[in-house]
Amino acid sequence: MIPKAIRLLISELEKLPGVGPRSAERLALHLFWFGKENTQMLANSLLSLHSEVIICPQCGGLSEKTGCEICNDLTRRRDIICVVEKPLDILSIDKSGAFKGLYHVLGGRLSPVNGVGPEDLRLAELFARVEKESVKELLLALGMDVESDATVYFIAKHFQNSDVKISRLAQGIPVGASLDITDGLTLERAIENRLPVNGV
Amino acid sequence: MIPKAIRLLISELEKLPGVGPRSAERLALHLFWFGKENTQMLANSLLSLHSEVIICPQCGGLSEKTGCEICNDLTRRRDIICVVEKPLDILSIDKSGAFKGLYHVLGGRLSPVNGVGPEDLRLAELFARVEKESVKELLLALGMDVESDATVYFIAKHFQNSDVKISRLAQGIPVGASLDITDGLTLERAIENRLPVNGV
Numbered sequence: 478m479i480p481k482a483i484r485l486l487i488s489e490l491e492k493l494p495g496v497g498p499r500s501a502e503r504l505a506l507h508l509f510w511f512g513k514e515n516t517q518m519l520a521n522s523l524l525s526l527h528s529e530v531i532i533c534p535q536c537g538g539l540s541e542k543t544g545c546e547i548c549n550d551l552t553r554r555r556d557i558i559c560v561v562e563k564p565l566d567i568l569s570i571d572k573s574g575a576f577k578g579l580y581h582v583l584g585g586r587l588s589p590v591n592g593v594g595p596e597d598l599r600l601a602e603l604f605a606r607v608e609k610e611s612v613k614e615l616l617l618a619l620g621m622d623v624e625s626d627a628t629v630y631f632i633a634k635h636f637q638n639s640d641v642k643i644s645r646l647a648q649g650i651p652v653g654a655s656l657d658i659t660d661g662l663t664l665e666r667a668i669e670n671r672l673p674v675n676g677v
Numbered sequence: 678m679i680p681k682a683i684r685l686l687i688s689e690l691e692k693l694p695g696v697g698p699r700s701a702e703r704l705a706l707h708l709f710w711f712g713k714e715n716t717q718m719l720a721n722s723l724l725s726l727h728s729e730v731i732i733c734p735q736c737g738g739l740s741e742k743t744g745c746e747i748c749n750d751l752t753r754r755r756d757i758i759c760v761v762e763k764p765l766d767i768l769s770i771d772k773s774g775a776f777k778g779l780y781h782v783l784g785g786r787l788s789p790v791n792g793v794g795p796e797d798l799r800l801a802e803l804f805a806r807v808e809k810e811s812v813k814e815l816l817l818a819l820g821m822d823v824e825s826d827a828t829v830y831f832i833a834k835h836f837q838n839s840d841v842k843i844s845r846l847a848q849g850i851p852v853g854a855s856l857d858i859t860d861g862l863t864l865e866r867a868i869e870n871r872l873p874v875n876g877v
Binding site for chain 2: 482485486492502503504506507508511517519520521522524526529541546563565568
């Protein structure tokens with residue numbers, strides 16, 4: 478009933494996360510009205526994705542084929558590595574501008590329930606990096622769940638007899654949030670980790 | 678910081694309706710992990726969109742380049758035309774299976790406030806079609822808003838001295854809805870248009 482090319486596009490769009498059958502229809506129709514030029518620009522950027530982007534063999538993040546911009550950036554501190562779960566996390570942390578060291582992507586979190594063990598993550602690569610280079614601190618920028626806690630514990634245990642400092646992102650009230658919308662566990666952590674107020 | 682090809686894809690995805698900066702980032706990363714083959718299939722379906730699909734010069738809907746499947750379908754009734762606002766509406770109505778006539782896309786609704794007059798819609802084409810072919814009924818499948826009402830009124834007025842029957846989609850309680858979640862205006866229309874129950 479509707480043209481084959483549109484049906485095909487709808488079925489391809491439906492495979493994307495968060496796109497249901499109705500949104501896929503709407504997107505496909507929008508792309509048609511959007512104009513040939515715009516749609517081709519999107520198609521071309523999709524095609525160049527896998528030809529120009531690789532996984533950096535060192536940090537495990539996304540990198541230009543010509544070399545990882547972060548690992549090769551000599552203005553960054555090389556003695557602190559921020560450990561994250563996935564490449565998108567690098568983007569979030571780097572946007573904040575508060576971290577100027579290197580990164581290491583684990584590719585997941587330890588989860589015995591789901592069959593994810595240490596050998597499934599890029600942990601051996603992390604330990605080798607720390608040993609080879611003179612890394613002084615690992616900032617574990619993982620989430621606030623059981624799997625992240627297990628991963629933090631595993632890494633901290635590995636380094637317990639070394640001089641490498643292991644730190645974790647602070648837990649507390651988000652900036653701009655009010656107390657009445659903050660959940661109990663977050664409040665508990667914020668009280669446990671309360672900060673001294675000096676010299677007011 | 679993140680590879681140029683990904684930044685470019687994110688900016689292209691952000692142009693889509695309902696896709697904000699965060700979803701664009703997530704989609705771009707997903708497409709990278711999704712694999713080269715899948716991403717190329719999506720890109721190719723985008724590229725074939727404008728080379729294979731045209732607007733049918735008769736009904737104004739989306740059509741294969743080789744001819745409109747609906748207008749050329751001889752099993753459809755040719756004496757009733759369903760008038761819709763946009764091509765996507767054809768898809769919704771046809772999926773219901775309750776209509777087996779032809780379609781006519783207006784390309785909008787009359788809206789003097791927004792400067793949309795009769796000459797901006799495919800109304801002249803509709804009137805010419807009705808005159809040329811032996812159309813007996815126009816089913817106006819427009820929405821429930823002021824602009825749709827104005828458009829319905831305009832078309833009905835044009836045909837007031839002809840034999841062409843003008844009908845509109847029934848207004849009432851949606852199938853499966855309960856009364857307590859139905860708004861007052863819908864209830865009012867449902868009472869006004871109440872249907873006789875015969876021969877129980």
